[in-house]
Amino acid sequence: MTDNWKGWQIVLASASPRRKELLEQIGIEPKICPSKKEESAETQNPGELVMELARAKAEDIASACPEGTMVIGADTVVALDGRVMGKPADEQEAFRMLASLSGKTHQVYTGVAxxxxxxxxxxxxxxxxxxxxxxxxxxxxxxxxxxIATGEPMDKAGAYGIQGSFAAWIKGIRGDYTNVVGLPLGRLYHEMNHLVFPGEEEQEADIK
Incomplete structure (x- = not known):
């Protein structure tokens, strides 16, 4: 593993151990610099919301980083029937969130900057x-x-962790599993490549 990805120092603007583990899964050992910027956004559209929050975190940390650094900011929310759920404030809110998700299909949005x-x-x-x-x-x-008594829900959007014991209640998913954990790894890797080497993937496709 390396903290120097294709010549760039990778900094993760998040304290999430799950996001760190996901990056390590693809061979990147990031420096951890959690953003302390207060989370606030103008929109309640889930996709726009997570992008706005991810961008704010990444820009907050990038402002103090040296040349040659790539900062990754991320934010994840759960949405059900148009209602956005972040992390539960307490066990009572965790119960309400999980009760509302029970027996239903919801959406998980992760924004990355x-x-x-x-x-x-x-x-x-x-x-x-x-x-x-x-x-x-x-x-x-x-x-x-x-x-809830396991403590697992309390630091997770929607009050559950798909990679933990809540897996027993997952009936199915459509889309990227790692997106639910906290970072859409496939999309992230290709976006990182495209940002550093614009046009490279298109050239490879032409050669093939």
Missing amino acids: LVLCLGEQKFHGSCFYEETQVEVYPMKPEEIRSY
């Missing part, structure tokens, strides 16, 4: 989001309480 630090306060970047559909088996109230 990439910022290249070019020196002299010059930056170049891109922003995108991915959506994944997740269907949940019906849950009984006592099953929800038992899951």
Whole structure:
């Protein structure tokens, strides 16, 4: 593993251990610099919301990074029937979230912002989001309480972690599994390549 990806120092503007593990999965060992910027956005459209928050985090950290750094900012929310869910404030909110997801299909949105630090306060970047559909088996109230008692839901959007014990309640997904965990790895890797080497993938496609 390396913290120097194709000549760029990778910085993750997130304290999420899951996002760090996902990057390590594709051979990137990021420097962890969580953004302390207060999360606020003008929109409640889930896709626009996660991009706006991801961009704010990435730009916050990039402003203090040296030339040759690529900053990755990310934000994940769950949406059901137009209602956006972030992390639960307490166990009561976690219960309400999980009860509303029980037996239904919801959407998980992760926004990602990439910022290249070019020196002299010059930056170049891109922003995108991915959506994944997740269907949940019906849950009984006592099953929800038992899951909450594990502590797993409390730091996760929608009050669950698909990579943890909540996997027992996942009926199916449509889209990128890693997007639900916290970073859409396939899309992220190709966006990173495109940002650093614009046009390279198109040239490879032409050769083939």
